[in-house]
Structure formats: structure tokens, C-alpha cells
Amino acid sequence: MSKVVRDGLTMAAWPATLAGAVGIGLHFSESGAWWLILAASGAPYLMCGALLGAVAFLSCRRWAGAALAVVISMAAVWTQLPLYIGDDGGGDGPTVRVMQANLLFDGADPQAVVDEVRTRRIEVLTVDELTPAAVGGLERAGLDRLLPYRHISPARTATGTGIWSSHPLSDTAEYDGFVLNQLSATVTIAGFGPLTVYAFHPVPPVYGAGVWADELSRLRAILDRSPANRPVIAGGDFNATSDHSQFRALASGRFGDAAEQAGAGHLVTYPTDQPWPPMIGVDHILVAEAHATDVATVSIPGSDHRALVARIRVNEPRRQQQAQVRPPVR
Structure with missing residues (x-):
């Protein structure tokens, strides 16, 4: 993988991981702001960003970023898993x-x-x-x-x-x-x-x-x-x-x-x-x-x-x- 590609993936991985963290925050938010309430409807989609970030970080061997993205991904899965296990x-x-x-x-x-x-x-x-x-x-x-x-x-x-x-x-x-x-x-x-x-x-x-x-x-x-x-x-x-x-x-x-x-x-x-x-x-x-x-x-x-x-x-x-x-x- 070239340095340009690696740097590009790393730059994309950080906002994707941040989006996942925002999705988790919205899931637990009790805010009365209408725009945050509407944003919480899309929390699962934002959480997927952390998974994408983890893949990107791992492919670039950015271990610190990968570890953070994996932790956020695990937290995201924890919020959504009850919908699937019954x-x-x-x-x-x-x-x-x-x-x-x-x-x-x-x-x-x-x-x-x-x-x-x-x-x-x-x-x-x-x-x-x-x-x-x-x-x-x-x-x-x-x-x-x-x-x-x-x-x-x-x-x-x-x-x-x-x-x-x-x-x-x-x-x-x-x-x-x-x-x-x-x-x-x-x-x-x-x-x-x-x-x-x-x-x-x-x-x-x-x-x-x-x-x-x-x-x-x-x-x-x-x-x-x-x-x-x-x-x-x-x-x-x-x-x-x-x-x-x-x-x-x-x-x-x-x-x-x-x-x-x-x-x-x-x-x-x-x-x-x-x-x-x-x-x-x-x-x-x-x-x-x-x-x-x-x-x-x-x-x-x-x-x-x-x-x-x-x-x-x-x-x-x-x-x-x-x-x-x-x-x-x-």
C-alpha cells in the first residue's frame, strides 16, 4: 500500500470513528433539543462509521487508531445487539x-x-x-x-x-x-x-x-x-x-x-x-x-x-x- 493511500485511509478513518462515537452518544442522549432528537433516529448508521474506521486503521496498521475504533465498535454493537438476540x-x-x-x-x-x-x-x-x-x-x-x-x-x-x-x-x-x-x-x-x-x-x-x-x-x-x-x-x-x-x-x-x-x-x-x-x-x-x-x-x-x-x-x-x-x- 502506497503512503498516499495509507495517509488517505487514515484521514478518512478518524471522522468515521468519531461518527461512531457520536452515534453512541445520541443513543444515550436525553437532550430536549429537537435536532439532537432527530439525529438520534440515525444513530445506528453513525455507529457503522466506527466499524469502517476500524477496518481502515487496521489496513493501514495504525494500531492506536484501530484499538480506539474497535472499542467504539464494540460499544455500538452492545447498544444494538438486544434487538437481534431476543x-x-x-x-x-x-x-x-x-x-x-x-x-x-x-x-x-x-x-x-x-x-x-x-x-x-x-x-x-x-x-x-x-x-x-x-x-x-x-x-x-x-x-x-x-x-x-x-x-x-x-x-x-x-x-x-x-x-x-x-x-x-x-x-x-x-x-x-x-x-x-x-x-x-x-x-x-x-x-x-x-x-x-x-x-x-x-x-x-x-x-x-x-x-x-x-x-x-x-x-x-x-x-x-x-x-x-x-x-x-x-x-x-x-x-x-x-x-x-x-x-x-x-x-x-x-x-x-x-x-x-x-x-x-x-x-x-x-x-x-x-x-x-x-x-x-x-x-x-x-x-x-x-x-x-x-x-x-x-x-x-x-x-x-x-x-x-x-x-x-x-x-x-x-x-x-x-x-x-x-x-x-x-
């Missing part, structure tokens, strides 16, 4: 098939949504950006024949939210004080009993970083008030990724992210309406007293989000009483 805390009750979809106002193809519900035998559907026109489209496409029970709060543009179920609903609620609609209902499964379902949609940080953080915190307070020892499923466009510390605080303790439980990796869901593929995962399904065995993304024509589908095995009451608290948020 855990073995499986439930011992019935399996519930769940779907979470953002409909982009009237943009999503209602027939495509209903076809996915039918094909995947979805039992609980949570939707965001539900308009009156979208409700009509879903009705005409036959959603109510598949999921005859519903609790919906449609509205203009991004505000509307809804829950559909193949099992009876009761104790329906809508929560005041949020910019967008937040719903919950009790789903009663024959032969098993009740579980609590939430449909959430906090505002994006560009609306206001303080409002975004406050809404995530208040959604956690709502989850904490859900009945103890009862399974919980919360689907939504959370406008946050697993690299936001504020989201990890929401998905901690009793609650876990279904994708992480299943070891599904980075499930990118947004945006799907651009020339490039989706880059970040802001749609999530949270669970408590239950365990996700499989989570995947599904393309919905006309939406700017991919939907999530999950198989979630809920805990029998005896297991609910013995459920261990998940480790504290990283």
Missing part, C-alpha cells in the same frame, strides 16, 4: 395476532389493509391517522366482517386513531390532553379472559421537542395505570426509535418492545413514500404479561409507513403473578 420469556396462554398500521390520512389502500388482516388472521388491529373517509373505505372493504368490534376516534389528518378486534370490547376510553387521539379498550378472549389494548400516537419531535417528550412520559403513566397482572398490548406510531432514550424509558420495566422480544432486529417502517427505502423504525408494539414470538413489517400501498404484524402469546393468570420485571432501561 429473549426466552415466552407466555403460556393463547396467541394473539396483532397488526399496527399508520394509514396516512386517506392515503392507505383500505383493501390492502383488509387483505392483510384476512390473510394473516389478525385479531387486534390498531391504526393511526384514521379519517372518516378511511373508516368508510375500511367498512366497504369488509373490515367489520373480519373484526366486528371496534373503538374508533376518527378525525381530520393525523389526529384519528382506532382499535378493531375479533373479540368483544369493553371499558373503552379516550385520553384527554394529547395533540392526537389516544385510545384504549379491554379485549375479552373467550376461554381466557381480558387483556388491555392501547392505540397510541404521540406527536413527532418536529411538532415540539418538549411536547413530544411530555407525551411519551404521559403515555407511560397511562400504561402504568393498566390493571396489574393483565396482559397489555399497545400498538402505535410512537414517532420514536429504539435509539431514543425517551422511548426506551417507555418500553422498560413491566413493558417491552415486541420486536426486541422476538429478536426481529431493526424493523424500519418510515418513510415509504420517498425514492429511497424506509430508514427508521417509529412504529412499535409494546407488551406486558405477554411475549412476542414473531414480528415483521408489511407494506401498505398508499401509506408512508410499513405496518407491523406480530404474534403475541399472552401469559396465563398464574404466570402473570410470577412474571419477572424486565431489566432497567439501558
